[in-house]
Amino acid sequence: MNVVNTVPINTSRDLRFTSEVEQHTAHLYAKVSKVIPEVEWPIFAPMIHRINHLKAEKNAVILGHNYMTPEIFHCVADFAGDSLALARHAASTDADIIVMAGVHFMAETAKLLSPDKKVLIPDMDAGCTLAESITGEDVRKLKAQYPGVPVVTYVNTSADVKAESDICCTSGNAVEIIEGLGVPRVIMLPDEYLALNTAKKVKQEIITWKGRCVVHEMFTAEDIRVMRTDHPGIVVLAHPECSPEVIDEADYSGSTSGMAGYVAKYKPAKVVLVTECSMSDNVAAEHPDIDFVRPCNLCPFMKKIELSNILTSLESDQHQVLIDEAVAVRARVSVERMLTGWAPGSA
Numbered sequence: 001m002n003v004v005n006t007v008p009i010n011t012s013r014d015l016r017f018t019s020e021v022e023q024h025t026a027h028l029y030a031k032v033s034k035v036i037p038e039v040e041w042p043i044f045a046p047m048i049h050r051i052n053h054l055k056a057e058k059n060a061v062i063l064g065h066n067y068m069t070p071e072i073f074h075c076v077a078d079f080a081g082d083s084l085a086l087a088r089h090a091a092s093t094d095a096d097i098i099v100m101a102g103v104h105f106m107a108e109t110a111k112l113l114s115p116d117k118k119v120l121i122p123d124m125d126a127g128c129t130l131a132e133s134i135t136g137e138d139v140r141k142l143k144a145q146y147p148g149v150p151v152v153t154y155v156n157t158s159a160d161v162k163a164e165s166d167i168c169c170t171s172g173n174a175v176e177i178i179e180g181l182g183v184p185r186v187i188m189l190p191d192e193y194l195a196l197n198t199a200k201k202v203k204q205e206i207i208t209w210k211g212r213c214v215v216h217e218m219f220t221a222e223d224i225r226v227m228r229t230d231h232p233g234i235v236v237l238a239h240p241e242c243s244p245e246v247i248d249e250a251d252y253s254g255s256t257s258g259m260a261g262y263v264a265k266y267k268p269a270k271v272v273l274v275t276e277c278s279m280s281d282n283v284a285a286e287h288p289d290i291d292f293v294r295p296c297n298l299c300p301f302m303k304k305i306e307l308s309n310i311l312t313s314l315e316s317d318q319h320q321v322l323i324d325e326a327v328a329v330r331a332r333v334s335v336e337r338m339l340t341g342w343a344p345g346s347a
């Protein structure tokens with residue numbers, strides 16, 4: 001997604017909904033009119049207009065996760081996607097500044113892959129319960145307990161944890177990464193449900209950790225059965241951070257971009273995305289003919305990112321994501337191996 005700026009840069013912080021702002025943001029409102037009421041647009045539009053000017057002025061790029069609210073996802077993000085796509089984009093962008101409209105581990109991953117760029121996160125408290133569930137010390141203990149067993153670490157972790165790992169994965173490539181290791185046993189951290197769901201698709205034995213996503217652990221298999229009774233014919237798509245019981249009830253399981261891709265490809269008449277709330281809004285904005293049922297849960301960490309703090313972040317270059325170099329050198333290896341491929345015994 002590219003937001004094209006065709007207007008001169010306005011350096012003042014005038015956030016009134018003027019006719020100029022209305023005119024220059026009309027094409028953006030057209031993208032989100034199905035999910036953002038007209039009455040709310042005068043609040044969003046001036047900030048969107050200012051953010052898009054500042055990006056051009058500072059050669060900054062905004063990377064937006066699929067869980068961002070629609071005014072961020074569709075109106076200021078230059079590139080939007082799942083964790084894997086955001087990491088790939090962070091590695092290849094030629095912008096001077098990356099603003100991560102997502103959570104802290106995503107900003108850290110961007111910094112690992114683009115160490116010479118300024119990486120900003122609008123709110124330092126945009127964390128993740130999975131990232132909080134494990135420390136580098138925990139990984140060292142596990143490695144001592146299972147010597148020689150490779151450690152595959154979900155990107156939803158701190159740089160400290162990545163530094164202790166052999167290779168990273170996301171929900172979009174976990175099966176491929178684990179199969180590619182070519183070993184009979186792996187440790188997969190920290191999401192127990194993602195590990196159990198992946199274990200069903202690979203031949204290897206997987207040693208798990210007890211991390212959980214606060215958003216996805218809330219869904220139950222009974223929720224899905226009730227949904228199918230209430231909405232006959234509904235197609236159920238679920239994120240692999242849900243429990244294996246939920247995944248067993250779903251028609252498809254995949255990363256956030258995997259689910260969006262499924263909707264775009266198969267265009268089900270009625271669908272539910274068993275994941276974070278904003279995801280349905282963002283996909284629904286692009287598919288006005290599809291009926292979305294929305295028994296979603298909010299991620300309190302993703303929701304810390306708003307237009308107002310994105311604007312402050314760009315104006316004041318805050319908050320810069322910095323990683324201790326000794327940690328970064330080792331953590332980068334795990335992330336780069338995920339992107340380029342690796343097997344134990346190779347460099």
Ligand code: 13P
Pocket residue numbers: 066081082083084156170171172213239241254255256257
């Ligand atoms: P994706 O990589 O599928 O976007 O997932 C990230 C995440 O945090 C889901 O809760």
Ligand code: SF4
Pocket residue numbers: 103127128129130131156213214215216241276299300301302
């Ligand atoms: Fe972490 Fe879950 Fe929020 Fe994703 S949805 S950032 S896994 S807490």
